[in-house]
Amino acid sequence: MEQRDVIVVGAGPAGSSCAKALTDAGVDVLVLERDALPRYKTCSGLLFGQTQELLRRYFNTDAPDSVYCEPHLLSADNVVEWKPDGSYVPYLWEIAKDGVEFSRSYQNIWRNHFDKWLLDISGAEYRDRARVIDYTAASDYVDVRVGGAGGESIRDYRCKYLIGADGSASVVRRGLYPRVPGASAGILQSYFKIESVGSLRPDSFSVFFLPEVGEVFSCVHEKDGYLVLCVGGLRGRKLRQSIQTFRQFLADRFQVKLGEWWRDEGCQIALDRPVFGEGRVVLTGEAAGCIYLNGEGISAAIDSGYRAGQAVADALEGKGDAVGLCAERSGDIVAHIEKCLGQMHFLTI
Ligand SMILES: Cc1cc2nc3c(=O)[nH]c(=O)nc-3n(C[C@H](O)[C@H](O)[C@H](O)COP(=O)(O)OP(=O)(O)OC[C@H]3O[C@@H](n4cnc5c(N)ncnc54)[C@H](O)[C@@H]3O)c2cc1C
Numbered sequence: 001m002e003q004r005d006v007i008v009v010g011a012g013p014a015g016s017s018c019a020k021a022l023t024d025a026g027v028d029v030l031v032l033e034r035d036a037l038p039r040y041k042t043c044s045g046l047l048f049g050q051t052q053e054l055l056r057r058y059f060n061t062d063a064p065d066s067v068y069c070e071p072h073l074l075s076a077d078n079v080v081e082w083k084p085d086g087s088y089v090p091y092l093w094e095i096a097k098d099g100v101e102f103s104r105s106y107q108n109i110w111r112n113h114f115d116k117w118l119l120d121i122s123g124a125e126y127r128d129r130a131r132v133i134d135y136t137a138a139s140d141y142v143d144v145r146v147g148g149a150g151g152e153s154i155r156d157y158r159c160k161y162l163i164g165a166d167g168s169a170s171v172v173r174r175g176l177y178p179r180v181p182g183a184s185a186g187i188l189q190s191y192f193k194i195e196s197v198g199s200l201r202p203d204s205f206s207v208f209f210l211p212e213v214g215e216v217f218s219c220v221h222e223k224d225g226y227l228v229l230c231v232g233g234l235r236g237r238k239l240r241q242s243i244q245t246f247r248q249f250l251a252d253r254f255q256v257k258l259g260e261w262w263r264d265e266g267c268q269i270a271l272d273r274p275v276f277g278e279g280r281v282v283l284t285g286e287a288a289g290c291i292y293l294n295g296e297g298i299s300a301a302i303d304s305g306y307r308a309g310q311a312v313a314d315a316l317e318g319k320g321d322a323v324g325l326c327a328e329r330s331g332d333i334v335a336h337i338e339k340c341l342g343q344m345h346f347l348t349i
Contacts, residue, residue, distance in 0.1 A: 004131035005032045005160040007144055009132045009172050011119045013298050014285020014305035015165035017058055019124035021309025027316060029309075030157075031119065031126035032146060034166075039128075042189065043298075044230065044287055045109045046074065046205075046224065048094045049102025050299040055286040058123055058306045059190040067113040069224040071203045073239075077102035078204040086253075091207045094296055094309070095343060097336050108223065128146060130155075132171055135162055161312045161322060163282045165305060168269055170287035176278055183271040185216075185293075188239035190247075191226040198255030209274050213249045214242045220250065226262060239266065269293070272339065274334050276308070276326045284308035284326070290333055294339045304333050 006022055008015045011033035015251040018177045022029040032162060032241045033039070047055075047063060081091035094102055097159040111277065119126060129298075142162040146155045201250025202205055222228070229250070231242040243264075249254035274289035276282060284290065287300035288308075293302050315322035 001143075001156045004028055004157060004159045005316065006030070006161045006163060007032060007142075007157055007244065008124070008165055008172075010034075010162045010164070010166035010285070011039075011040065011126060011128070012115055012165060012167055012285060012301060014287070014290070014301035014308075015121045015126070016115070016118040017054075017079075017120075017302040017305030018165055018284055018309035019121040019126075019129070020058060021306045022313055023123045025310070025313035026230050026314050027336050028067070030123075030159075031124050032130040032132055032144075033126060033128045034131035035128065037119070037128040038112040040145075041111035041115060042187075042267045043090055043111045044189070044221065044228065045069070045111050045114070046093075047107040047109055047114075048296050048299060049104065049106070050094060050097060050296075051302065052103055052107065054299055054302045056307075058302065059118070061121065063109060063114060064109055064117060067109045067117055069108050069110050071108055071222060074106040074108055074203060074205055074221070078201060079106075079121070079207070080204060081207045083130045084210060088201075088206075091205075093205075094262075094292075095340060096193065096262065098332060109220075110224075132166070134171070136248075137162070137281050156292065160316065161282060163279050163284060163308055163312060164277070165285045165301075165308075166287050166289045168267060168286045170283065172281060173275075173283055173287050176281060176283075177275065179275060183234075185232055185234055185271060186234045186239055186240055186266065186267045186268050187230060188243055188264065188266040190229055190243050190264050191223070191228050192247075193202060193259030193262065194225055194227045195257035195259045197222070197227065198250075198257065200250070200254045200256060208249075210249075212245075214246055215239070218242065218246045220246075226292050227256070229259060229282055269297075274304075274337065276330065279321045279323070282312055282322050282326055289336065290330075292337060296340070300337065304330055307333075333345070
């Protein structure tokens with residue numbers, strides 16, 4: 001059995017940021033990632049202003065050119081909400097946090113390249129194709145069982161702290177809190193080759209709150225020659241049907257012409273209050289429920305991840321209980337999550 005001080009599960013932004021805090025503190029840390037890297041991740045792939053600030057704060061850098069797609073930048077002025085009468089108004093994706101307004105220029109990236117880059121610059125050791133199957137937590141260690149991507153080989157680890165940064169369907173979280181269905185939103189995206197964007201504003205992110213179009217909300221933006229159609233709804237809504245209605249709506253109203261279909265991708269986002277774990281098992285990022293709706297999750301992941309890493313580094317030095325430290329230092333993140341949720345008018349339709 002391999003022994004490590006800390007094991008981080010998941011190589012998304014929360015896992016990489018957490019691993020960065022631990023390596024910064026000189027802690028022995030290993031990141032385990034289920035998929036082969038770089039792995040695909042369902043995401044619109046926009047780095048909003050707060051994300052850009054957090055990259056500079058924790059990683060001392062900006063995202064490199066190699067992770068961008070076209071159009072590189074999306075101005076917040078081009079993020080618009082269309083009204084039924086054909087007019088549009090600016091749409092606010094990112095609200096100020098603690099009185100701080102963020103950059104209104106959003107970076108358009110591919111998550112596979114961005115996440116791999118972030119993991120590399122975290123400086124942490126990692127293993128991919130290493131899927132955490134389950135774990136057993138004792139008072140002074142955690143035993144972790146890991147299988148290969150195809151579930152073939154089993155490997156055992158023992159660590160002092162286990163950090164679950166394994167996203168919205170977190171296995172680590174489920175080990176602590178067996179699935180209790182709470183409120184959640186479903187999101188489905190479809191990618192189509194662009195033949196013509198018709199009269200949609202160029203380089204824009206267009207948002208619609210028209211019940212006849214999508215069940216709750218719909219939005220569309222460009223990514224490297226693809227038009228990404230995205231619809232969201234509360235649990236149980238028929239998202240596939242919404243995509244078809246949305247597609248027809250774009251053709252009828254804006255003369256959008258779509259070419260070959262590339263892919264569909266979907267995800268559930270839990271809307272529960274964040275929880276940061278128990279004992280030697282710490283949760284962070286979306287595994288903890290840290291996401292700023294509407295869909296602004298990379299910043300919440302990076303910020304909560306770094307703080308979870310710092311909390312565990314301090315706990316290893318005997319400065320307190322890891323989960324308690326993590327919760328205490330994440331109070332502003334939780335408050336901002338609640339503020340964002342309160343402003344999501346699509347959830348109250
Ligand atoms: C359709 C959609 C669009 C979005 N668009 C945006 C956007 O434009 N901008 C934005 O800021 N946010 C966006 N978000 C939110 C954002 O993608 C997430 O909030 C963010 O990725 C969460 O980061 P994370 O590190 O917590 O988890 P993730 O990024 O999900 O990373 C978790 C990692 O853990 C790995 N993993 C899972 N289970 C295991 C296991 N058992 N063992 C080992 N590894 C495991 C996964 O493979 C993954 O690599 C969007 C979300 C959706 C669904």
